[in-house]
Amino acid sequence: MKKVYHLSTCSTCQRIIKELGIGKEFIYQDIKKEAITPEQIDEMKAMAGSYEALFSRVAMKYKALGLKDKQLSDQDYRNYILEEYTFLKRPVFVIDGKIFIGNSPKNVAAVKEAIS
Incomplete structure (x- = not known):
């Protein structure tokens, strides 16, 4: 399975998707329009x-809610x-049981390698 969790309104997500040249072989989930389910986040956690x-x-909202001053548990992060x-670091690519999280150049290069 090849899936990408992204925001269609996020220019960084769109730039990365375009840069990678991925198409219909991926399932796209716009997390603003289709919320992440507990099952999906648990599956991502198992890989990450x-x-x-x-x-x-x-x-x-991280600063707005004062979370930087709190000690958060793994369950807090999930919630x-x-x-x-x-609060989801984006984009998240799931490619054949492997997960790639975020937009760092190193991560984008790893995704590029995984799909080639």
């Missing part, structure tokens, strides 16, 4: 090793991602 690895600390889509 923790919910924290999926959590974005650059989300606007925040399920409550607010912006």
Whole structure:
């Protein structure tokens, strides 16, 4: 299975998808229009090793909710991602049982290698 969790309104997500040249071989899930389910986040966690690895600390609400000053558990990270889509580090690519999280150049290069 090849899937990408992204935001259609995020220019970074769109740039990366375009740069990778991926098409209809991927299932696209716009996380703003189609919320992540508990099953999906649990599946991602199983591949990533923790919910924290999926959590974005650059989300606007991270500072607004004062989360930077709190000690969060793995369950807290899970709950925040399920409550607010912006807490998912994006884009997330799932390619044949492997997960690639975020938009770092290293991660994009790893996705490019996985799909070639």
